[in-house]
Amino acid sequence: MPRNTGSDGRIREGYSARAGEYAELFGDIDQMDADDRERIANWAEGIDGRLLDAGCGPGHWTAFLAARGHVAEGIDLVPEFISLATARYPGVPYRVASLSEADLEEGSLRGVLAWYSLIHASPGELPSLLATVRSALEDGGALLLGFFDGPDGEPFPHAVTTAHHWSVDGMSALLEEAGFSVIDSETRVPTGARPHASISAVAV
Numbered sequence: 001m002p003r004n005t006g007s008d009g010r011i012r013e014g015y016s017a018r019a020g021e022y023a024e025l026f027g028d029i030d031q032m033d034a035d036d037r038e039r040i041a042n043w044a045e046g047i048d049g050r051l052l053d054a055g056c057g058p059g060h061w062t063a064f065l066a067a068r069g070h071v072a073e074g075i076d077l078v079p080e081f082i083s084l085a086t087a088r089y090p091g092v093p094y095r096v097a098s099l100s101e102a103d104l105e106e107g108s109l110r111g112v113l114a115w116y117s118l119i120h121a122s123p124g125e126l127p128s129l130l131a132t133v134r135s136a137l138e139d140g141g142a143l144l145l146g147f148f149d150g151p152d153g154e155p156f157p158h159a160v161t162t163a164h165h166w167s168v169d170g171m172s173a174l175l176e177e178a179g180f181s182v183i184d185s186e187t188r189v190p191t192g193a194r195p196h197a198s199i200s201a202v203a204v
Contacts, residue, residue, distance in 0.1 A: 008098045010161050011120045015078045029060045043144045049110025054099050055117020059085025066092045104136035115146040119163040123153035130178035137203040149187050149197035168197050175201050
């Protein structure tokens with residue numbers, strides 16, 4: 001099991017206590033926003049190679065990618081999520097690991113999906129996590145990052161544990177510092193939800 005480094009222990013404890021509830025509310029691809037499904041499908045369509053769903057939760061996005069013919073693996077630091085994912089999607093590989101301690105071989109990935117999986121990282125931790133993703137990607141590898149749009153680094157009381165907003169400009173700057181070139185971005189305010197943003201970037 002991953003060690004409790006940085007925010008990992010707080011995140012693991014918070015989601016472990018509510019894993020079943022979370023999976024019931026958000027653990028099925030049909031429960032996801034149609035715009036999210038389209039965004040992720042379009043991003044992955046042009047990627048030929050190994051994909052990592054970093055912070056996969058109950059595994060629905062990993063399974064979504066695998067069903068579309070991609071070689072995809074999901075990792076999450078919450079053992080309860082990995083148990084749920086493995087039971088629901090037995091043909092898809094999942095393992096317990098935090099992004100910071102996943103032992104990802106340098107240049108071993110062609111794409112990384114980080115869909116709301118970095119929202120709980122503190123502003124001090126986020127640059128290191130983005131650098132880890134960059135190291136694991138081949139040159140030219142793709143990253144799709146989903147997050148809550150708002151003032152850079154501003155904390156807010158997420159239902160599970162403290163999370164942070166980022167603006168597209170602020171997150172883009174962090175990505176560029178980590179060795180990425182931003183391809184495109186989008187923002188929207190889903191009905192009844194917090195403002196959303198996503199950025200597609202390539203490792204340079």
